[in-house]
Amino acid sequence: MGQEDEILGKAYDSKLMKRLLSYVKPYKKYVVLAIFLNIIVAALGPVRPYLTMIAIDDYIAAKDYEGLLMISAILVASLILQAIIQYVLTYYTQYMGQKIIYDLRIKIFSHVQKLALKYFDKTPIGRIVTRVTNDVEALDDLFSSGIVMVFSDVFIIFWIFIFMFIMDWDLSLVTLSVLPVLIYATFRFRKKVRDAYRDVRFHLARLNSYMQEHITGMNVVQTFTKEQEELEQFNGINSDHRTAHIHSVFYYAIFFPTVELLSSIAIALIIWYGGGEVVSGFMTVGVLFAFIQYTEMFFRPIRDLSEKYNIMQTAMASSERIFKLLDNDTRVQNPENPEVLQDVKGEIEFKNVWFAYNPGDYVLKDISFKIKPGETVAIVGATGAGKTSIINLFTRFYDIEKGGIFIDGQNIKDVDKHELRKHISTVLQDVFLFSGTIKSNINLDNDKITDEMAVEAAKTVGAHKFISELPHQYDEEVKEKGATLSVGQKQLISFARALAYNPQILILDEATSSIDTETETLIQHAIEKLLVGRTSIVIAHRLSTIQNADKIIVMHKGEIREVGTHQELLAEKGIYYKLYQLQYKDQEMTIKG
Template sequence: MHDNEEVEIKKGYDKQLLKRLLAYAKPYMAWITVSLILLIGVVGADLVKPILVGNAVDDIITKYDTMYSIVDEDTEGAIKVKDVYLVSDEKNKYTEARKAGIIYDDAYEKPYFLISDIDISEISLLSNVQKVSSKDGKYYISYNNVKKEVISLNDGEIGLLRNDHINGLVKITIIFIVVLILGLVITYLQTILLNYTGQKIIYNIRNDVFTHIQNLSIQFFNNNPVGKLVTRVTNDTETLNEMYTSVIVNSVKSVLMLTGISVMMFILEWRLTLAIFLVIPLLIISTMLFRHFSRKAYREVRTKVAAINAFLSEHISGMRIVQIFSQEKRKMNEFKKANGELKNANMKQLIVFGVYRPSMYLIYVIGLAIVLTYGGNMVIKGTMSIGKLIIFIQYISNFFDPIQQLAEQFNILQSAMASSEKIFTLLDEDSIIDNKEDSIKLDKINGNIEFKNVWFAYNEGEWVLKDVSFRVSPGETVAFVGATGAGKTSILNLISRYYDIQKGEILIDGYNVKDLDLKCLRSSIGQMLQDVFLFTGNINSNVRLKNNEITDGKIKKASKYVNADKFIQKLPDKYNEKVYERGATFSSGQRQLLSFARTLAFSPSILILDEATANIDTETELLIQDALYKLMEGRTTLVVAHRLSTIQHADKIIVLHKGRVREIGNHQELLAKKGIYHNLYELQYQEIN
C-alpha cells in the first residue's frame, strides 16, 4: 500500500469516495430516513419556542391597558353595565416614566389604577399621562390638561381583573413545556437511532478492513508499519463514525434551522430581517477562511497521529532491543520530536478554532446590535411589537450557531474524507491472495508436492527463485540448504501460498495451489518457525487457537510429544498459565516448544520446519528430534536448517544457490558429488572443530 500521508486530498467531495461511503449506508437508509424525519420535528420544536415566548409577551404580559365591563346591580334590582379601563405605568417602567416627564407623589405606590367614566375616544390619550398624584386617600391622573380620579388596586384586585391573562400565561407555559419535552424526546430517539445505525455501518467497515488485511500477502506487512494499519482500523474508522452519526445529520439540521429561521424572520418583519442580513458577507468571508486553514490543520494532525502510532507500535514491540543497546535516550529524543510535531499540529488546529469562534461571536454581537437598534426603534415608533423584538433576539441567537456548526462539521467531513481515502486505499490494495469462489476443498491432503519451472520475485524483476523444479512424494522428508538468500524460506512460503508466483506452477496432490481453498490448504500444513508468536491468553488458548475441536486432552498429548509438558507442569496454573503479549514471560526454548505443541495439535498432513530448532538448547533439541521422528512418520516434511547435522537423515536434500536448484540427493549422494553441499558440509565441519 503506497500510502503517502502528506498527499493532498482531492478538492471538493470526491464522488467515488462518497459513492462508496453511501454504499455502506444503503442497507440502513430506512433508519436514516426515519432519523431525518425526526430531525424535522426537532427543528420545528426549536422554531416554535421563540414564537410562544413572543406571543406570551404581546398577547398577555404587555396587556397593561385593557377595557373591562363591570356588571353591577342597584338597590332596585336593575342591572347596570359600566365600562372601566385598567391603566398602568409599568409598561414604561418607573425610571423611563421619569425621563418622560411623569411626576410621582411620595404617596404613590400602586402601579395599577382603574379608571371609569371614560369614553373610548379618550383611551388613546392615556398614553400621554403626565402625572399620577394622590390627595385625601384618592388617586388622580393628569393628561392633556384633564384630571381624572382613578381607583388604586391591590394585588388581589389586579389578579381578579387579569385572571384571564394569568390563565392564558399558564396555558402558554404548559404548551412551552410540552414542546420542550417533546423536542427532547424526539432528539433522544433520533440520536439513539442514528448512533445505532452509525455503529452498524462502522462495524461493517471495520470487519471489511480487517478481513481484507487478513487476506493480504506477507509482502504487504513487510512494507507497512503495524501502527499505521492499527490507525486505519481504529482511528480512521472512528472518524467515519463521527461523520455518519454526527456530521451528516447535524449538517441537515443546521441547514433546516437556517432556512426555518430565515423564513420565520421574513414573515414576522422583512425589513428587520434584511437589516440583519447585512452581516452575511462577514459570515461568508470568515467561514471560507476557517475552512481553508482548518482543512490543512486537520490533515496535518491525522498525519502526525499515524506517525506517532507507527513509532510507538514499533518501539514498544522492540523495547528489549532498545534496552539491550542502551538506546533509551536516543529513542526518547525521537519520540519527543514526533510528540512535539503532533503537539504543534494540534496547536495550529486550536489557533484556527480560537480565531474563528470569537469572530463568529463578534458577528453575532453585531447582528444583535442591529436587532436592538433597528428593531427597538421600530417598537418605539409602534411599527413592531415588543414580543416580535424578543422573537428576533432569540432567533438571532439561534441563527449563528448552525453557521458555526456547518463550518466545523465541514472540516470533520474533510477529515472523514481523508480517512475514507486511506481506508479505501487499503481496501483497494491488490497484493491479496485470492481465494476463488469455486475453489477445491479436499477432504485430506496427502502431501504430494511438485514445483514446475517456478519463477518468483518479491519486487518486479528481482528474481528470488529462477526456474525451480522438484518433486516431493507423500511421507518424504525433504531438506533445503543453501546460503542466505538462496530462496529456501521463499519456497516454504509459496507452498502455503503466502505469496503468488509470477511464472510456473505449484501442485499439491496434483492440484494447482491457486485452485485449492486457502483454509483447506493452510490447515493441512503445520509450519514451525524460528520466530514464535504467542497471543495474549493462556497456554491452552495458544495451542488451541480458538479451534474447539482440539480438546484439552489433545493439547496435553501434543505437549507431551514435544516434551513441553515438563515445563508446563511446573507452572503455577499449568495449562491455564497466563500468556502475555508475544509470550514475553517465557524463554525462547519454551516458546518454541509451545509452537511445536500448537502445530502438532492440528494434525497437519505436511510439516514445515524453518530453522525451528535454532533457539533450542542441545538437550531440548534431542528430545524434540525424538518426537519429530515419530510425528514425521507418514507425513510430508520440509525442513530448512543451516546446521547440516540436523538433516543428514532426510530422504532428499535440495541444494539452492542464487535462486536455482543446483543439487538434489540424499546426504551421502551429495557428499560423493563433491559439489556445493560437500563444500558447505566441510565448512561447517571445520567450524565445529
C-alpha cells in the same frame, strides 16, 4: 503514517461520496426517521419566542393570570418535548454512525485477511493498521453528525424565518440585514482558523517528529555532547509552534466579540425600527421581545454549518485511502472449479519451477525434485540460497512463474488453496504466538481440536511438562508475541500446534540453535516425533535432522546443486562438505563433548 496521511484533498468528491453513501443504505429507515424528527425538533426551539410574544401581548398586557400560566405550561411542554426528541435523535444518529463505521471496519479487516503475502511484504504493517483504525474512525463525524445534522441546522434557520415573517415582515427584513455579515464573518473565520490550524498542525508535526527522532537518537546527542545546541534548535521549533498558535488566537479573539457585537447591532436595529412601530401602534411589545430573543438563535446553526466543510474534507481524505485498500486485489487466485483433494498420501513434486518475488529477478531457477509419501527431506544451503522460497511455494503463499508443483500428482494450482493448506502444517523459524492462552495458541481456537488432542500433542512434543508447571497450565495467559515464554518454550508450543492439526505433510523451518543443551535435547526429540509418518520438508539447522533425513537437497544461489544422503554428500566433498564444516560440525563436538 507520515506524509501520505497528512495531505488534505478537496472537500467534496462526488464519486467518493456516492461510494460512502452506499454504506448508509442498510440504515435508510434510520435516516428518513432522523430527518423527519429533525424537522420537528428544529421547530421547537424557535417556537418559544413566538409563544413568549403571545404571553406578553395576550396575557400579561391583559392581566390574565390563568392565560399566562397556561402559556407557561405550553412553554415547559415544548421544552420537555424538545429535550426528549433531541436525546433520542442524537442517540440514534450516533448509533447509526457507529454501526456504519463498524460495518466498514469489519469489511476492511476481512478484505486484508484475504490479501496475498505479497501485499504484506510490500506494505508496512503500521499503515494497514491505520486503515482499519484511525482512517475508519475519521469517518465517524461524517456518518454520525454530518449527514443528518445538516438538516437540523438548515431547518432551525428555516423555522426562525417562518416565525419571524409571520410576526412582522418589515422587522424581519431589518433584523436579518445583519445575517449576511454574520454568515460572511463565520465562514471567513472558519477559513482563517482552518488555515491557521493547518499551520499549527504543520509546526506540531515538526515538533513531534523532532522529539521522536531525538529521543530515538538520544545516545548520539549525548555521545557528541550536543545537548546545548539541540536545545537551541528545539526552542526554535517550539517557538514556531507557539507563534502559529498565537496567530490562531487572534482569529478567535476577533471573531467572538464580533458575533456579540453583531447581535447587539441586531438588537439596536430592532429597538430602533420596532420601537418606532410600537410607538406608532403598528406593532406590539411582545413582537419586539420575541425578535430580540431570535437574534441569539441564529449563531449556532450557522457555526455548525460552517464546520461541515472540515468534516467533509477529513472524510474524503480518509475514505480515499480506505477505498484504495479495498480496491487492492493482490490475491493468490483460487481456481473457479477446484479439483477435490482426496486421501492425501503426501507425495510432493516440483517440476522445473522458476520463481521470482520481483519479476525477472529469479530466486529459484529450474527446481525439480520428488518426495515420496512419508519421506523426510532436508534442504540446506547458505543464507539467500532459496530455501525459504521453496516452502513458501508449496503452501501457495506465492504463485510460481514457470513449471508446476504437484501433490499426489495434482497440480496445486487446480485445488482449493484452503483445502490444500489444511493438509499441511508449517512451523516457521520465528515462532509467532498470539496473545491469548497456551491452549488457544495450540489449537488456534479451532473447535475441531479438542482439549484432549491439544494436551496429547503437547505431551508428544514434550511441552506438557513445562506447561503443567505454569500456574494456570493450558489456560496460562500468553502476552503479546509470547513475551513471558523462553525461545525454547515458544518452539515447543509451535510444534504442538503443528502436531495437533495432524497433517499429512509437515513443513519445518528449524530455528538456528537453542540456548541450552537441555532444551536442545527436548527439541531434537520433539522434531523426531513430529516427522514420524508424514511427508516432511525441513530447512535443517540441526545435525541430527540432516543425519536422519532420507534425502538432503543442497541449494546454492537459487539452484539445486547436490542431492543425496548425509554420507554420500560428505564423500562428494562439494558444497555440502563445506556447509557441514561451517554449520553442523561443532554440533558434533558439543554432542560428543
